[in-house]
Amino acid sequence: MIQLKDLTLGYGQRILLDRVSAKLSEGGLIALLGRNGSGKSTLLRAIARLGEIASGEVLLNGKEISRLRPEELAKIISFVTTEKIRIPNLKCQDVVALGRAPYTNWVGRLEARDREIVAQSLALLDMSTYAERTMDQMSDGECQRIMIARALAQDTPIILLDEPTSFLDLPNRYELGVLLQKLAHEQNKCILFSTHELDIALTLCDSIALIDRPHLHYLPTQQMINSGHIERLFRNETITFDPKELRIRIR
Numbered sequence: 001m002i003q004l005k006d007l008t009l010g011y012g013q014r015i016l017l018d019r020v021s022a023k024l025s026e027g028g029l030i031a032l033l034g035r036n037g038s039g040k041s042t043l044l045r046a047i048a049r050l051g052e053i054a055s056g057e058v059l060l061n062g063k064e065i066s067r068l069r070p071e072e073l074a075k076i077i078s079f080v081t082t083e084k085i086r087i088p089n090l091k092c093q094d095v096v097a098l099g100r101a102p103y104t105n106w107v108g109r110l111e112a113r114d115r116e117i118v119a120q121s122l123a124l125l126d127m128s129t130y131a132e133r134t135m136d137q138m139s140d141g142e143c144q145r146i147m148i149a150r151a152l153a154q155d156t157p158i159i160l161l162d163e164p165t166s167f168l169d170l171p172n173r174y175e176l177g178v179l180l181q182k183l184a185h186e187q188n189k190c191i192l193f194s195t196h197e198l199d200i201a202l203t204l205c206d207s208i209a210l211i212d213r214p215h216l217h218y219l220p221t222q223q224m225i226n227s228g229h230i231e232r233l234f235r236n237e238t239i240t241f242d243p244k245e246l247r248i249r250i251r
């Protein structure tokens, strides 16, 4: 479980989140929503201990993140960012094998069990046939799948993903959403991903974390739909979004 306690995040004088508290449940798919620049990546980075915290605390499975040793943290949380690994001689299976680093010995040698997990992770993402391909020969969407397979190989109870659907076409966006939902439910993982895909978030996720600067609303999906927060935040002079009908209306 991810717990935020009086968490304040920002850059310099600019506050993005102000004394936010929330308990993001285990075993569920959670979408992190918010307008451009609202602080989604900043929050994900703070949870993964990759960003500064102005004040307050982040607890992962009850432990405050600054107290966790790097190897402990790597066994609790994996993070898929939007960065791409494009190293010419690096094979896809080697990238996925990097996920096993917290479990391998000091020379990083993979045991049979690690290889099995790497193969399973590639298979779950439907990428087994790409195992021997090098990363510079992959499309953006394929790269993204490999990075998610790496996170799965890390075998953590919490997975964070920053805009995982951004390079995917429409069928693949939904396919990935359904896969994340399946992983969250069948493997009892807490999967938190930032997205601008309101329809995927509202149809597939168990709950929604919505940044409404400087606040964070966290509610089960249906309650979030009924709350009116989404309609209020995602409208401008041109459009309104109807979260009940999942429809954009041009004014």
Ligand SMILES: Nc1ncnc2c1ncn2[C@@H]1O[C@H](COP(=O)(O)OP(=O)(O)OP(=O)(O)O)[C@@H](O)[C@H]1O
Binding pocket: 011, 016, 034, 035, 036, 037, 038, 039, 040, 041, 042, 043
């Ligand atoms: N290193 C930084 N230094 C100063 N300001 C930053 C830094 N990184 C991000 N910001 C600012 O903080 C705000 C939040 O950025 P962040 O990337 O977290 O938003 P986001 O919700 O992920 O945005 P988007 O939906 O556009 O990807 C933005 O206004 C951004 O310009």
